[in-house]
Amino acid sequence: MPFTRRSFVTTAGLSGASLLALRREAFAALPAPDSPMALPPPRLLLHNNENPLGPGQAVLDALRVQLKDGVPAGRYPFALAGETTKAIADRFGAKPENVALGCGSTQVLRSAVEVFTSSTKGLVSAIPTYEECMGDAELLGRPVRAIPLDSQMKIDLDAMAEASKGAGLVFVNNPNNPTATVWSGDAIGAFIEKVLKASPDTTILLDEAYHDYVTDPSHRTQVPLALKNPRVLVARTFSKAHGMAGMRTGYVLGMPETVAKLNAWEGSGYLNIPGLIAAAVSIKDQARLDAEKARNTEARQFTIDWFKARGCEPTDSQCNFLFVNINQPVRGFREACRKEGVLVARDFPPYENSHCRISIGTLEEMKQATEVFARALAAAPAKAA
């Protein structure tokens, strides 16, 4: 994400200072100096964990056919939302009442913070992790407990469970962005059980945005649990493996009474017709997802091997990005890459002096990018003290 949240780490522990203004203003779409369009060739966007191929052919074909006549684009999305909701429910053997759609998973996460936290029942989140929930909680003035990662840069499930007592919402991103690490299905299952027992008013929101890229066989989705426990929700997005980051469609699965609370907050008014058409097609296209996973795994392995050969150790990535120890502050590396037409991600404190998040493009793109990385690593000043 293109936000500047350099000092976010200071919110670790009980939140006090509001850094949200920084975050939001950084996004305020003032002409960005690092606008991708202003980049010199090869113009590689490896900073936002996007799918470099975009949506599958079936999606593009459906869009071209269904939007050939402009009339559908002129209609509000309410009616079509029902059809897409059903397509997603069918994919999971669930009912439409188990699904809430959102403008990306962003809206779903945001609604969860609105609905399940209060001035007395706060949010528990890892840090660093995907920051939507934490940012929204700060904006709303809801208490935040931010729990540092463990020594493996995995979410510290024990500390999270401990902090969850009395919380309104616990947010767990599995695999975790930006560190790319995943917890096994068993570990997450045990964590959920612990929180449910210890804190009877707490809702658990699992964000499985990168689920489709995971190759660790111990991982499994928590959707089945969400469909039978009213205090568990699983968020998914079409922005990653489905290749639809620009189409802003995500969803959450849970029990009808839990999902209804999210729908009641903002409803379907922020959904868009092209995104709804695309989502209904993409959710059925498992072959495309499988191909995308294989493509990403190959390009990811190439990039991992390349870094390892240079003494740069990545975490065990289960995503379409790496979190790699470049043995130097990220800022200088990032600047050097940008000058050569490659964008890598912003800082993720407290790892900003060692670890860089690099999204995985196509294999061809990664071959080009690693040439740039080689020069940037060599050009960088000596390792920070």
Place this chain on the structure above:
Amino acid sequence: MKKGAPAPMPPAPPPTDTDTIHLDSNENPLGPGSAAMEALAKGYDFAGRYPTNAKPSTSQLRETIARKFGVRPENVVVSNGSGELLRVATRVYTSPSRHLLTASPTFASPEEMAAQVGSAVKRVLVDQEGKLDLDGMAAGARWAGLIFFCNPNNPTGTVHSFKAVADFVGRVRRESPETAILIDEAYHDYVDDPSYGSAVALALEHPNVLVTRTLSKAYGMAGMRVGYAIAQARTIESLQRWVMTFTTNSLAQAAAVASLKDPDHIDREHARNTEVRQYVTRFFKDLGFKTTDSHGNFVFVDIGRPSKEFKQACSRQGVIVGREFPPLEKTWARISLGTMEQMKKATAVFARVLSPATSGVGSESGGSAATTVSK
């Protein structure tokens, strides 16, 4: 939309019968113009990129809007339809002690948001002509957090002149300087009244005065979700931080930029709508029904019977009209304007439904449920 529960997810898709004529949500029946549709097709190349990385990017859309108004990008906030900004403004400016001042009836989104966040609400009934009651609203403005001023007003379609709006804003600024004013110009592009003028100049002149616009109406992009507000930079800043991350989609940005650079299309759409509105207005007058002086893409008609019954009766004949608009629901109905061809079919249905021979038709039960959401 129901109060406190905006846009509930429909449990099932509505009938896909292509013969059904949808006149319930003030949509443009033609959709976006050709320039927008061409840009949309090209925009597929960026469907996989976040809107900030797409071409055009969110910044470029913001700049395009700024150029249209001769203002700086800092005077513009882009949003997911203008509806998002109506909710954001209500949240930012109102509280339990700083009420939302709104009209009755008017577009309900701010009032719904106020209910959700526990803000106080005061409503001022529109006047006999369906126009916003300027004196009544000015009187209720003292200590208000936000005034919602929909011009033209939905559902009555009436407008106030630029001078009347300027005088109102000036009076509120004098008498209650802490009160923010949101002037919703969703239907701006359809207005024919020569005394009308956009309040954008007022928004740039005064702090905490903002004008919202949407591409959901004349631009024909209700399903694409693009809206924006113009205001002083500091006002924009206070709203921007509440706008959803990546709120506009990459395809919509492409269509919006192309559309904003195609004013001829809007002129044609304006003329098309005016012709249809005149036809429908005359139809009702000829039958002896009173209409307000609408400047939107809809008419507001005193049908002399409950709008719910009228809606149900029309629905059974394949025409979906607007929902109830309390406190005028006992006799007034809102009918969105489709194409001339659609309206000729629809008026035939209205004539049957409203004819004395079928009076009492509304008391029948078991009519097919039309979609209850509307804009």
